[in-house]
Amino acid sequence: MTGSRTNISTGPAGRPWRFDLALDDGASVPRQTQLSRAIVQEIQRGRLLPGATLPGSRTLAAQLRVNRKVVVAAVGELVAQGWLEALPARGTRVALNLPTLAVADAEGHRSIEAARARRRAGGIAVNDGIPDARIAPVDALARAERRALRALARTGLGYGDAAGDPVLREVLAGFINHARGLSCSPEEVVLTRGSQGALSLFALAMLEPGEVVAVEHPGYAPAWRAFQLARADVVHVPVDADGLRTEELEAHARRLKGRLRAVYVTPHHQYPTTVALSAERRMHLRRICETFGLYIVEDDYDYEYHFEGAPLLPLSATKDLSSRCIYIASLSKLIAPAVRLGYIIADRSVVARLRAVRELLDRQGDVVLERAVAELIEDGEVQRHARRARQLYRQRRDHLLEQLASRPRLRAAIACDPPDGGLALWMRLRGLSSEELVGRAHARGLALTPGSAHVAAGSVPAFRFGFAAHTSEELSRICDTLEACLEADTGAKGR
Known part of the structure; x- marks a missing residue:
């Protein structure tokens, strides 16, 4: 991690001479936001007291080794929020009456690793027919x-x-x-x-x-x-x-x-x-x-x-x-x-x-x-995007239909009339309820929506398979999982 650091100490006139603040050049949060939060934290900790005068923007920029515009933007934001006061011809000081609601120090962050773990745990979801956002302009x-x-x-x-x-x-x-x-x-x-x-x-x-x-x-x-x-x-x-x-x-x-x-x-x-x-x-x-x-x-x-x-x-x-x-x-x-x-x-x-x-x-x-x-x-x-997407989605539809036709177990268990268009197929099941298939798929990390989601009451032995948002490789893996679900059905019947 690259960054800049300096220390805070207070001179005889109550002016902080050095700032113990670290700005991370590689962080996703802009440096002016980092600086704003750091100053507010120092005020809340009592190291910058009400009335304390801040160094000039050039001095502070030189200490932090950042562009002066970063300091000016951060200070201007804190003045607007009431943490600092700009005094004509006298510089900037900590406000005598501090805000009662903390805004600048509030951090909205999330753990990147936790988000990745959630995605890994979630497996893959077959939607009802949405476009692939990865190709959006x-x-x-x-x-x-x-x-x-x-x-x-x-x-x-x-x-x-x-x-x-x-x-x-x-x-x-x-x-x-x-x-x-x-x-x-x-x-x-x-x-x-x-x-x-x-x-x-x-x-x-x-x-x-x-x-x-x-x-x-x-x-x-x-x-x-x-x-x-x-x-x-x-x-x-x-x-x-x-x-x-x-x-x-x-x-x-x-x-x-x-x-x-x-x-x-x-x-x-x-x-x-x-x-x-x-x-x-x-x-x-x-x-x-x-x-x-x-x-x-x-x-x-x-x-x-x-x-x-x-x-x-x-x-x-x-x-x-x-x-x-x-x-x-x-x-x-x-x-x-x-x-x-x-x-x-x-x-x-x-x-x-x-x-x-x-x-x-x-x-x-x-x-x-x-x-x-x-x-x-x-x-x-x-x-232009619609033309590109239409060609790509047709290829994905045809690939999915080929997968369904070339795998005997899927061909025997699933009936589907190829539509002239759209972003999904309507899969009709033979000998298996959609709820049972959804349960088996969920156990294998594949999320499906049962046919009951599309009726007022009861169940439908079918489910809607949105293919457009999945690559050919992803569609093949989904078919692998569906086959594994049907193998479980075959094994149960054999016993």
Whole structure:
């Protein structure tokens, strides 16, 4: 460890002549922060008394062998916090009335080794279909965020529009119209914190207690909880190989006699089964919504990741239904889950209600992030990343399918219909419950989510296997573990 050290002692005028402070050049904490904390610790220990005068910044910088800017920044921070006082033409002294709440000395640190140990102990987790954050354009995003912050600082960094940054809304409207066949204006776009934020915002703005939302079953349980958060009821409509069973949806609409307010669907790659809503059922769904005045809440969570043929146009691209369509999507699937940025496209009357509720919830979104992402879309960075990611994820999907087909034990125990796109496979189990498989996998350091996570009650002999976030080598190791789990089943039957 390299660093600098000097000692504290007090001269006859109460001025500390030497500082016994050590600054670590190799630490992750900036040196000005190290210096701030060290001075506060000396004050709290009583070695620097109230009224004691500090050396000048040049003297202290020379003693610590650091740039004078480091000292000026550290002292300025402590003056702002009330630990020090700047006296015109007399230097800087320890404040006579010290702060009652310690801020500068508070350390937020974590053990790197402990974090590594936790990761080692945690094994590997198969998610439900998220992108690989390791390939995200983080450097480009970081540079864009810095530029956005500087540009916004020139305008005062004040509050913005509750619907989101106007620049991104304009860019996004053009992007969506071109890429997904919609016809929307910036005034019909509301930015949210991910698609989950969009679902919750819709629920709170558009649903009344006691109203009903029809949802797919099995389906996306966090959406159900968002609707229930608004004290709406949920009715589950089965899904088969052609998607939502619209004849059952129509039966619910007739039975509920006006209480059914909306239907929530994932028609492109149904969650969790990955099937696409058939053309016949799409037309039937439109007729039902027209007849009963229902909103279609369309969650198009992974549109960019379609591998065979052309992706299906969103239901919201149909002009005669546009006023009844609530289109929800997320840029988190394009970049990384930690980038919480989703959006809603809806009729302007709906946008007005969404905007009013959003203003009450959190006033606005992350304007700096939104402006940065707008730059990445305008520069084509997001589109280039999507093309690279789509090619890579297709390779990973094909590798996983090859692993499943080439291993007799997996082939016998797991059935899977290769989807045309998406970031996950729906694995149907033969002769084994998903809960039993999850338990065996957990004992071997592999985390899986059972099929019961996607149904209202009971169990489903299936699980969702998100492949996109794993390399081919990782996918092969996961298949090794799955084989070991099934070997245990074979051994039990043999006994």
